[in-house]
Amino acid sequence: MLNAGSTAWVLVSAALVMLMTPGLAFFYGGMVRSKSVLNMLMMNFMCLAIVSVLWCLYGFSLAFGNDLGGGLLGGFEYVGLGGLPTDPIGTDPDKIPILAFAMFQLMFAIITPALISGAVPERTKFWSWGIFVVLWSTIVYFPVAHWVFAFDGTTAETGGWIANTLGALDFAGGTAVHINAGAAGLALAIVLGKRRGWPRDPGRPHSLPFVLLGASLLWFGWYGFNAGSALGANQNAAIAFTTTTLATAAAVIGWLVVEQLRDGKPTTLGAASGAVAGLVAITPACAFVNPIGGLAIGVIAGAVCALCVSLKFRLGFDDSLDVVAVHLVGGLIGTILIGFFGTTSLNEASADGLFYGGGFGQLGIQVVAALAVLVYSFVVTAIIALVIKVTIGFRVSDEDESTGIDESQHAESSYDYSGLRSSGGHSSILDAATSKVPASAGQEG
Amino acid sequence: MKMVTAIIKPFVLEDVKGALEQLGVLGMTVSEVQGYGRQKGHTEVYRGAEYSVDFVPKVRIEVVTDDSTAEKVLDAIAETARTGKIGDGKVWVTPIETVVRVRTGERGADAL
Numbered sequence: 378m379l380n381a382g383s384t385a386w387v388l389v390s391a392a393l394v395m396l397m398t399p400g401l402a403f404f405y406g407g408m409v410r411s412k413s414v415l416n417m418l419m420m421n422f423m424c425l426a427i428v429s430v431l432w433c434l435y436g437f438s439l440a441f442g443n444d445l446g447g448g449l450l451g452g453f454e455y456v457g458l459g460g461l462p463t464d465p466i467g468t469d470p471d472k473i474p475i476l477a478f479a480m481f482q483l484m485f486a487i488i489t490p491a492l493i494s495g496a497v498p499e500r501t502k503f504w505s506w507g508i509f510v511v512l513w514s515t516i517v518y519f520p521v522a523h524w525v526f527a528f529d530g531t532t533a534e535t536g537g538w539i540a541n542t543l544g545a546l547d548f549a550g551g552t553a554v555h556i557n558a559g560a561a562g563l564a565l566a567i568v569l570g571k572r573r574g575w576p577r578d579p580g581r582p583h584s585l586p587f588v589l590l591g592a593s594l595l596w597f598g599w600y601g602f603n604a605g606s607a608l609g610a611n612q613n614a615a616i617a618f619t620t621t622t623l624a625t626a627a628a629v630i631g632w633l634v635v636e637q638l639r640d641g642k643p644t645t646l647g648a649a650s651g652a653v654a655g656l657v658a659i660t661p662a663c664a665f666v667n668p669i670g671g672l673a674i675g676v677i678a679g680a681v682c683a684l685c686v687s688l689k690f691r692l693g694f695d696d697s698l699d700v701v702a703v704h705l706v707g708g709l710i711g712t713i714l715i716g717f718f719g720t721t722s723l724n725e726a727s728a729d730g731l732f733y734g735g736g737f738g739q740l741g742i743q744v745v746a747a748l749a750v751l752v753y754s755f756v757v758t759a760i761i762a763l764v765i766k767v768t769i770g771f772r773v774s775d776e777d778e779s780t781g782i783d784e785s786q787h788a789e790s791s792y793d794y795s796g797l798r799s800s801g802g803h804s805s806i807l808d809a810a811t812s813k814v815p816a817s818a819g820q821e822g
Numbered sequence: 823m824k825m826v827t828a829i830i831k832p833f834v835l836e837d838v839k840g841a842l843e844q845l846g847v848l849g850m851t852v853s854e855v856q857g858y859g860r861q862k863g864h865t866e867v868y869r870g871a872e873y874s875v876d877f878v879p880k881v882r883i884e885v886v887t888d889d890s891t892a893e894k895v896l897d898a899i900a901e902t903a904r905t906g907k908i909g910d911g912k913v914w915v916t917p918i919e920t921v922v923r924v925r926t927g928e929r930g931a932d933a934l
Contacts, residue, residue: 779833
């Protein structure tokens with residue numbers, strides 16, 4: 378029987394996760410230079426538009442249709458969001474309409490490609506990015522979501538291999554969302570190449586208030602992401618809510634302590650990045666660990682991710698906004714640490730990790746799941762990116778990049794303070810109106 | 823002493839800066855400016871209407887040098903900033919009466 382409370386919670390969670398994508402846009406938008414803000418926001422906002430359409434047409438079906446074989450891809454029976462079961466889905470007593478589940482999962486499909494954009498801002502052709510989002514969602518995200526999120530008997534009889542055959546624990550998408558986006562970001566940053574002038578000019582954030590505002594919106598929306606993944610108003614949602622809060626708080630402290638020791642100053646950018654690193658790391662683990670486990674995963678993720686942001690300078694790839702250090706590394710930490718901190722004391726569906734007498738079994742399973750998604754995403758993303766690069770081109774010209782991508786791709790700028798541009802210009806519509814005035818008029822001066 | 827002033831495309835600033843460093847120029851002042859020359863701006867379409875943009879974004883570089891290097895600085899900027907396309911800008915040289923370094927009070931060429 379349909380549960381009204383659970384249905385309400387999942388719909389609200391879907392709306393919370395929707396807000397994460399604009400939140401991410403401002404988190405990223407504050408970090409780029411003032412000449413690239415609008416393009417950064419647009420790269421994220423377009424994911425809302427593109428992936429929503431794909432999800433209806435075939436995305437939901439490829440991810441959550443009945444498995445075509447081997448747990449690799451869903452079938453086509455839900456194309457156009459049609460042919461859906463009318464009975465509520467899920468486990469008693471938390472049954473919800475399948476469309477509530479479909480909209481909740483849509484928001485995950487939207488934010489995952491949006492996360493990748495942080496690896497290649499300030500230099501990507503807008504429509505090439507749009508085509509990338511279509512191809513990447515289709516070939517990478519929808520299959521991987523099927524592997525991880527499609528449980529046998531939920532939306533269809535047979536689901537994906539990681540969820541069912543392998544039995545890896547990933548409560549809210551540490552693998553399918555964060556490792557997936559992080560590995561793709563790395564591939565894309567390598568194929569597109571570094572920005573002009575990087576790393577001599579690292580491109581300092583133009584608006585840290587935006588960054589902290591965006592990180593705060595992400596933290597808020599993440600309650601939908603993690604606690605909503607319980608797919609019901611229930612005990613698991615409360616556990617996930619608790620560990621999400623604790624891990625994020627601990628990660629902020631972990632990141633800032635590393636910054637204080639390494640650089641001598643705790644930065645606003647570090648606090649915002651630490652929060653996101655904690656949110657990422659607790660995502661797979663949120664209902665599988667206890668509150669102390671949440672604190673531990675958070676502080677480890679905050680500190681380790683803070684150390685990893687300098688890797689790109691040593692290895693020479695311009696992952697401009699640290700998608701790799703935060704999402705790939707954070708996702709790996711959270712997914713693998715379930716093998717240590719997992720405990721069945723709060724949630725029977727969890728597994729006991731090393732620290733709770735469970736041995737190495739679950740740890741091995743977690744590593745296999747993490748590596749499978751990492752390798753698949755990296756390889757396929759690199760191929761998609763190379764195809765776009767050699768066909769329609771993936772980067773704007775050097776001159777357009779230097780002038781500013783907002784101006785060259787969108788004919789707009791975020792901060793028009795001088796007024797010279799608007800007062801200097803005039804509209805041809807006005808020209809047409811004034812041209813009807815007799816030529817003799819207005820020439821007395 | 824001379825002041826070399828250049829109005830160039832923002833895009834070539836990094837290259838010009840590099841060329842001047844090669845010449846041993848020790849400092850410069852850079853500002854973002856807008857203006858037009860013979861190119862007279864250009865037109866743009868935005869939200870269905872066509873606009874003429876009269877003032878085009880440029881970068882102004884100012885370098886104070888001694889008399890002997892002014893010509894080299896002028897040439898270096900002109901060669902590095904040249905793309906051959908319309909709107910490459912202009913460079914000019916003006917005489918400077920004197921210069922004072924604020925911190926020490928040194929005057930003339932010593933202050934450069």
